Structures are given as structure tokens and as C-alpha cells.
Amino acid sequence: MTDKKMDMGLLAEATRGGRVESRHYGRAVVVDTAGRLVWSCGDAESLLFPRSTVKAFLALELVASGAADRLKLGDDALALSCASHGGEEAHTRLAASMLARVGRDETALECGAHWPSYMPAAGQWMAQGHTAPCCLHNTCSGKHAGMVCLSCDQGIDPTGYVDPEHEIQKRVTASLEQVIGVPHRAENRGMDGCSLPTYAVPYRALAQGLARFGTGDGLSDAYAEGAARLRRAVAAHPYMVAGTGRYDTAIMERFGERAFVKMGAEGIMVAALPEEGLGIVVKAEDGGARAAELALTALLKRFGQKSLCHSGEDEAFLDRWSARKQLNWRGREVGTLRSVIR
Amino acid sequence: MTDKKMDMGLLAEATRGGRVESRHYGRAVVVDTAGRLVWSCGDAESLLFPRSTVKAFLALELVASGAADRLKLGDDALALSCASHGGEEAHTRLAASMLARVGRDETALECGAHWPSYMPAAGQWMAQGHTAPCCLHNTCSGKHAGMVCLSCDQGIDPTGYVDPEHEIQKRVTASLEQVIGVPHRAENRGMDGCSLPTYAVPYRALAQGLARFGTGDGLSDAYAEGAARLRRAVAAHPYMVAGTGRYDTAIMERFGERAFVKMGAEGIMVAALPEEGLGIVVKAEDGGARAAELALTALLKRFGQKSLCHSGEDEAFLDRWSARKQLNWRGREVGTLRSVIR
Numbered sequence: 001m002t003d004k005k006m007d008m009g010l011l012a013e014a015t016r017g018g019r020v021e022s023r024h025y026g027r028a029v030v031v032d033t034a035g036r037l038v039w040s041c042g043d044a045e046s047l048l049f050p051r052s053t054v055k056a057f058l059a060l061e062l063v064a065s066g067a068a069d070r071l072k073l074g075d076d077a078l079a080l081s082c083a084s085h086g087g088e089e090a091h092t093r094l095a096a097s098m099l100a101r102v103g104r105d106e107t108a109l110e111c112g113a114h115w116p117s118y119m120p121a122a123g124q125w126m127a128q129g130h131t132a133p134c135c136l137h138n139t140c141s142g143k144h145a146g147m148v149c150l151s152c153d154q155g156i157d158p159t160g161y162v163d164p165e166h167e168i169q170k171r172v173t174a175s176l177e178q179v180i181g182v183p184h185r186a187e188n189r190g191m192d193g194c195s196l197p198t199y200a201v202p203y204r205a206l207a208q209g210l211a212r213f214g215t216g217d218g219l220s221d222a223y224a225e226g227a228a229r230l231r232r233a234v235a236a237h238p239y240m241v242a243g244t245g246r247y248d249t250a251i252m253e254r255f256g257e258r259a260f261v262k263m264g265a266e267g268i269m270v271a272a273l274p275e276e277g278l279g280i281v282v283k284a285e286d287g288g289a290r291a292a293e294l295a296l297t298a299l300l301k302r303f304g305q306k307s308l309c310h311s312g313e314d315e316a317f318l319d320r321w322s323a324r325k326q327l328n329w330r331g332r333e334v335g336t337l338r339s340v341i342r
Numbered sequence: 343m344t345d346k347k348m349d350m351g352l353l354a355e356a357t358r359g360g361r362v363e364s365r366h367y368g369r370a371v372v373v374d375t376a377g378r379l380v381w382s383c384g385d386a387e388s389l390l391f392p393r394s395t396v397k398a399f400l401a402l403e404l405v406a407s408g409a410a411d412r413l414k415l416g417d418d419a420l421a422l423s424c425a426s427h428g429g430e431e432a433h434t435r436l437a438a439s440m441l442a443r444v445g446r447d448e449t450a451l452e453c454g455a456h457w458p459s460y461m462p463a464a465g466q467w468m469a470q471g472h473t474a475p476c477c478l479h480n481t482c483s484g485k486h487a488g489m490v491c492l493s494c495d496q497g498i499d500p501t502g503y504v505d506p507e508h509e510i511q512k513r514v515t516a517s518l519e520q521v522i523g524v525p526h527r528a529e530n531r532g533m534d535g536c537s538l539p540t541y542a543v544p545y546r547a548l549a550q551g552l553a554r555f556g557t558g559d560g561l562s563d564a565y566a567e568g569a570a571r572l573r574r575a576v577a578a579h580p581y582m583v584a585g586t587g588r589y590d591t592a593i594m595e596r597f598g599e600r601a602f603v604k605m606g607a608e609g610i611m612v613a614a615l616p617e618e619g620l621g622i623v624v625k626a627e628d629g630g631a632r633a634a635e636l637a638l639t640a641l642l643k644r645f646g647q648k649s650l651c652h653s654g655e656d657e658a659f660l661d662r663w664s665a666r667k668q669l670n671w672r673g674r675e676v677g678t679l680r681s682v683i684r
Contacts, residue, residue: 014629016532016540018532019542021390021391021532022608022609025367049358049359049361111672115461119457119464120468122465123465123469124468126466126468126469127468188359190358190359191358191674192676193676194670195671195672195674198358200359200361266356266363266364285364286367286626286627286628286633287356287364288628288630328534328536329454329455329456329537330452330453331454332537334533
């Protein structure tokens with residue numbers, strides 16, 4: 001896999017009984033605000049669908065348009081707009097309250113319904129007598145609620161807001177183009193699990209977008225201010241961005257505004273390191289989330305050394321997330337999950 | 343990845359918006375009862391931990407010793423002994439009834455507890471006021487109940503039956519050695535999620551073991567009879583081997599005794615094709631279950647053509663399982679999951 005033709009590298013591996021049981025290959029890039037490749041593993045110009053990793057970029061218009069202020073959306077709601085949440089009660093309640101600000105309810109959501117990924121939340125919902133989940137449980141309901149809020153604030157009927165030709169979708173797609181700096185058109189479009197479009201972009205461009213989001217460099221004044229506000233919001237409410245036991249939440253709970261971290265489906269993890277002026281993108285070729293988490297953590301330690309590792313405890317924290325003991329159901333250690341990024 | 347050095351091949355891929363979004367590499371072998379390599383992708387002599395794919399081999403002693411008959415275990419219980427089940431009520435009730443045959447209950451199980459993988463079962467348990475799962479929900483509880491039954495029938499205290507040095511563990515490990523034909527020793531031992539040992543063996547040997555299990559060739563008379571009985575049991579009760587919505591169950595519901603199929607953790611799928619005299623092993627290098635299912639289905643179609651594909655409907659059934667439409671939460675088609683094994 002180190003062969004030039006392979007265009008990928010080894011990201012992470014799982015061991016058991018002293019042997020490597022599984023291996024994850026993939027690509028990773030570290031890029032500055034000017035788009036310079038600081039480090040890479042695999043072809044930085046190949047394309048990926050960013051999926052949920054651009055939710056914060058999609059939320060910029062909600063803030064920059066003034067809608068968030070007019071609707072008195074708190075930092076918790078802004079964080080939820082950037083979230084892939086676990087469908088816990090606090091997530092669904094907050095999404096519902098966002099919709100209520102514009103006189104709507106969950107019937108306005110076009111994301112579809114699925115069971116909460118946080119299992120106890122699903123059990124709690126069932127224990128209340130429900131036999132099916134609702135749209136508020138969808139991991140993307142905060143992003144969708146934010147788009148419904150933006151649409152209503154702008155006097156636009158939100159019906160069909162997931163359609164690429166809907167006015168709101170055009171505006172948030174323009175946000176993506178400004179931040180990521182590449183065209184978002186029908187040719188590079190796919191559909192996400194929540195029915196919104198997702199656009200294939202180069203790893204390098206996405207990472208540059210993250211560096212810009214982390215610093216404001218290269219963004220309009222309104223978007224630079226909006227990005228700063230969203231970064232403060234997620235740092236203040238990391239639980240709203242993911243939830244109980246989740247990687248994104250754990251990392252941002254520890255590092256606050258020093259690291260913005262976001263997962264995306266199919267094995268993607270991204271980060272912005274504002275003080276370093278860097279953006280990072282990792283994707284496991286196989287779509288495995290665990291590999292992306294392990295590898296991103298190793299890159300956070302290496303490229304965020306100055307801004308993140310203020311103490312031995314900070315380093316130990318990152319080491320624990322980049323090389324985790326695998327315990328079995330009786331708590332016995334059976335192996336390791338570890339980054340092997342070079 | 344087709345490079346000789348790579349020692350793996352492309353098994354499956356996920357597409358979105360007409361592009362390949364994720365790729366799964368791995369190894370796969372098709373072997374006859376004599377151990378001859380009929381087909382392979384990757385190094386057939388490299389080692390893998392078979393994990394749950396050898397549960398039926400581990401159940402041979404329960405049948406061959408006469409314990410199953412003395413305890414009046416039905417075919418459903420034998421199927422559950424070979425299962426990685428979803429923790430549905432029928433699974434846990436049957437595991438409990440197996441333990442009751444030897445005057446025990448779930449406190450005899452040493453597998454540990456985890457929430458049912460079949461989410462509605464977890465919700466149902468919570469709706470009954472429980473806040474934690476029990477050992478019966480463990481996906482391996484049927485296998486463990488079978489070992490407790492065997493131990494008690496043989497007049498051996500089952501306490502510590504998961505220990506490699508426990509008499510019952512020695513006997514079932516001897517079963518593995520007979521079927522797979524390679525030593526199972528401390529040097530190649532790891533610990534499984536359910537605390538039982540799992541032994542690293544070559545792909546080719548595991549596949550030969552499956553061919554033997556499917557035909558009885560190369561096994562003692564008692565084990566050949568035991569294998570036939572277990573194959574009839576899982577074919578009669580495929581729901582007990584996995585559960586609602588699961589791949590193993592769907593394949594065996596369709597093909598009955600013509601195909602024995604079993605999943606294992608970390609991306610493994612195996613099959614025995616009794617009428618073809620073949621065993622098949624697939625492992626996704628990254629541990630992804632979806633790739634193993636897609637690739638195994640393609641191999642079932644190719645190498646089980648004679649015994650499985652009696653009609654165009656049989657072929658269409660396998661085609662659906664080897665190239666699945668990916669639908670999003672509103673039922674819209676967003677891409678494909680497909681085997682690309684050559």
C-alpha cells in the first residue's frame with residue numbers, strides 16, 4: 001500500500017492477541033489557509049464527498065444573514081445546526097424549539113426519520129410507547145432546522161428546501177463555494193443520507209476551507225465573523241455537536257476553541273486548528289469511522305503540538321484517543337485500535 | 343491494490359452520485375475438502391482470527407457427545423448454539439431454556455452483557471424498565487449456553503469454561519483442530535469479544551474446514567453425523583442463527599441445507615456449499631461487514647451455480663444481495679453497494 005500507484009497509505013490498525021487483525025487504508029491532508037499542502041498521505045487532489053463535515057460551512061448564512069439574531073437562536077442552537085447528533089432528548093428538544101421560532105414543527109423537516117444512534121435514547125422513546133422514530137431523531141435534524149429557520153426568516157417558503165434548485169439551497173451552496181473555493185455543480189453532486197446535496201471536492205480544497213473557517217482568512221467579513229461565532233458556539237456546546245460518548249464532543253470538550261472537529265459519514269474526520277492556521281481532512285477508504293478518529297487524533301497531536309499540547313495531560317489525552325485498548329464485554333483487554341499514520 | 347506485493351484484492355465498493363465513495367480490499371478463498379485452492383484473492387496462507395465463524399464447529403461436541411440428545415435440545419437450540427444472534431426475545435428465551443435444562447440460569451454465562459444489536463429488542467427491554475442488558479442478550483449467548491450444557495452433561499463444573507485450560511474448552515478446541523486441521527495453541531491465540539479464545543489460522547485451512555463441515559469428508563463418523571445434524575438444524579431455524587434483517591438468516595432461509603453461511607466479527611463471512619464440496623472464506627481487511635456480505639454473495643453465485651441457482655429467481659436473489667441500492671432516510675436512491683470481486 002506504500003506503492004506510488006496505490007495513492008493511499010496505512011491509517012490505522014486493530015490488533016488482537018498480539019497480531020494485526022484488521023487494517024485501514026486511506027488519505028489524509030494537512031493544508032494551510034493559502035491552500036499549501038503541509039503534509040499528505042495519498043493524492044490530495046482526488047475527490048471526496050465531504051458529507052456532514054461541512055455542516056458548519058452550511059450554517060454560515062444563518063448567522064451572516066442576521067437570521068440567527070433576529071430569531072434569537074442561542075449558541076446551543078448554532079452548535080446543533082453544525083451537528084451530527086445522537087438523537088438524545090436534549091438534541092431533539094432543541095431542534096423542535098428552533099422550528100418553533102418560525103412557527104413550524106418537525107413536519108417541516110425533509111431529512112427523513114431514523115432511530116437515534118445513541119441507543120438509550122431510542123429505548124427511552126420506545127418506552128414512551130412509540131414504535132417509530134421521528135424526523136427530529138435524524139442525526140441531521142439540527143442542520144435541517146437551521147435551514148428551515150433561515151428560509152422562513154428570509155420570507156421564503158421552506159417547502160422543498162433540500163432541492164438543489166431551492167433558493168435556500170442555492171444560498172448555502174454559495175457559502176460552500178466561498179469557503180472551499182471550488183465549483184459546486186450538478187456534475188459533482190451526490191445526495192446525502194438526509195436528502196441534501198453533497199458535492200465531491202478535492203481533499204486539499206476541503207482542508208483549505210477548514211483552515212479558512214478556523215481563521216477567517218480568505219472569507220468575506222460577514223463570513224469571517226460568522227465562522228468565529230460558530231466556532232465559539234460549538235466550543236461552548238460540544239455536546240450539541242455529537243453527544244454522549246462521541247469523539248467530536250470529547251475532543252472539543254477538552255480543547256474548546258483551539259480545535260474544531262467534525263465527523264462525516266463513510267469514514268471522514270476533519271479539523272480546523274485556528275491557532276496553527278491549518279485544516280485537516282482524513283478519510284478511511286473503506287468508510288470506517290474508527291480509523292478516521294484514530295488517524296485524525298495522531299495528526300492533531302503532530303500538527304497541533306503548539307496550540308493543543310499545553311501539558312503532558314493534553315498529550316496523554318490525545319495518545320489515549322489515537323491508541324485505544326480494545327476491551328471485551330467483561331472488560332478484559334483483547335487488543336488495540338491504533339493510528340499507524342507515519 | 344492489484345500489485346503482487348499487496349496480497350489483497352478489491353472486494354466491494356460504495357458509490358454515490360455516480361462516483362465511487364468508498365472501497366473495501368481484502369482476501370477471499372474457495373477451497374475443496376482436500377484443501378485444494380479452487381480460487382483465491384490474496385494470500386491463502388496468511389492468518390486470520392475466525393471469530394464467530396467457527397461456532398458450528400464448536401457445537402460439534404455438544405451433538406457428538408450425546409449431550410444434546412440426553413438434554414433433549416431441539417434443532418432450534420442447536421441452531422442457537424451456532425449463532426451470532428440479535429438479542430431478540432426469541433433468542434434470549436431459548437438461551438435461557440437451554441440453561442434451564444441443566445438447572446442453570448444466565449449467571450452461569452461468562453460472555454458478558456451488551457445491548458441487543460437488534461435495536462427494537464433493546465427498546466423493548468428498556469420499555470420493561472431495565473436500564474442495562476443481561477448476558478442472554480450477548481450475541482454469543484447461545485454458544486455459551488451450549489458449552490454450559492455440555493459441561494454439566496459431562497459432570498464437569500462449568501465455572502471458568504471460557505478459560506483455554508478448562509476441560510470443556512480443551513474438548514471444543516480439539517474439535518476445531520479436527521475440522522480445521524491445524525494446531526490451536528497459545529502461540530496463535532487471541533481472546534474474542536465474548537471472552538472465549540479465538541485461534542489465528544490460515545484462510546485456506548478455515549475454508550477446508552468449512553468444506554469438511556459441509557460434506558463430512560475427513561471428519562470422524564461422529565463428527566460427520568454431528569455436522570449433518572447441525573446443518574439440518576440451522577437450515578430449519580435460520581432465524582435462530584442471526585435474526586431479523588440479517589444476511590446469514592436471509593441466505594439460509596432461501597437456500598436451506600444447500601448453503602451454510604456464518605458471519606464473524608471484523609468483516610468475515612464464510613460459507614459451506616455441501617453439494618459442491620466447497621468452503622469459502624472472505625475477510626475485508628478493514629473489518630467491514632458489508633464488504634464481506636457483498637463479496638461472499640458474488641462467490642456463492644459463481645461457485646454455487648449448480649446447487650444454488652435452480653432458477654432465474656435464485657440468481658436474481660443473489661444479485662440483489664451482491665449489488666444493493668443504497669436508499670436514504672426518505673427512500674431515495676443515493677448510490678450502490680456492490681461486490682467488485684473478479
